[in-house]
Amino acid sequence: MDADLDAYFDRIRYDGPRDPTLATLQGIVAAHVATIPFENLDVLLGQPIVLDVPALLRKLVHDRRGGYCFENNGLLLHVLTALGFAVQPLSARVRLQRPREFIPPRTHMFVRVELDGAPWLADVGVGGLSPTAPLRLDREDEQATPHEPRRIVREDGRLFHQALLRGDDGAKWHDVCEFTLEQMPPIDREVANWFTSAHPQSHFRNRLVVARAAPDGGRHTILNTELTFRRRDGRAERHDIQSPEELLAILGEVFGLHFPAGTRFTCEGLPW
Incomplete structure (x- = not known):
């Protein structure tokens, strides 16, 4: 276990x-989102997404790859458990x-952490908006992070x-995800992981997505053939x-993801 953590x-x-x-949790979340990318590249290569701990360690740690929510947050859940945190996977x-009128599938998982009687949300796997700090689950006011301000609202x-995003029309709150504090045991994660990676209507089958937080408050993302660097103030370079x-x-220079020459990713969003 110590070797895995090291x-x-x-x-x-x-x-x-x-x-x-809390200081440890904050440091781990910020470092994870800045170094291990969110990506769905194995789905586009026709490779299975395996969620057991040895597979997660092999892919994300030893092979220095990234992954989507079940992989990134599954690894975080394993690490925090090993460190003695009180954690639960939530759907x-x-x-x-x-x-709001659209009902998306329940195909996301994040980690609830209990610290000194207070509940926290840790999510290192929600794409280009993975929060770079844990968030209090029992507060509805604005919470600062090294990147965008966040809040948890009840309706x-x-x-x-929600994240406060800045654009040409000013700053507005945008929904990131919706939840009810229901736990997500391994069997539910397996079913949702199958949908995410294999169902024809899953957007991870039809577009290429890669994201990583930058230490200066910005974010690097790829959506199909567009690379974007969004600054903390909302300005974007494409x-x-x-x-x-x-x-x-x-992928190699910006995200640290290295593939053999000639590798081709296939989906509707790519013209080649």
Whole structure:
């Protein structure tokens, strides 16, 4: 177990304390989101997504890859448990860019952490908006993070994790995910993971997504053939990726994801 933890902390470049405290949780979450990307590349390569701990350690730590929520947050759940934190996996529906009248599938998982009687949300796997700090689950006021401000609001028996995003029309609160504090045991994660990786209507089958938080408060993302660097103040720099070779170079240079020359990702969102 110590070897696994040492390898994980080396992977995320974290050398802080390991006692189960808020400071430790904050340090781990910030380091994880900045180093282990959110990505769905194995889905596009036709590779299975395996959620047991040895597979997560092999892929995300030793092979220095990324993954989506069940992988990133599954690894975080394992690490926090090993450190002595009181944790629970909770289920959620991702609501990014989706209207309230639309009901998305319950295919997201994050980690609830209990610290000194207070509940916290830790989520290192919600794409380009993974919070870079844990959030209090029992507060509805604005909470600062190293990146965007966040809040948890309650409406009609549901909770909504929201981010304050800045754009040309000013700053507005946007839903990130919706949840009810229901736990997500392994069998539910397996079923949701199958849908996410294999169902024809899963958006992870139809588009390429890669994201990583930058230490300066910005975020790097790829959506299909568009690379975006969004600054903390909301300003965005965009670049159109022109070829599979350029995509592989950007994955390596910006996200630390290295693939053999000639690797091709296949989905509707890519023209080649």
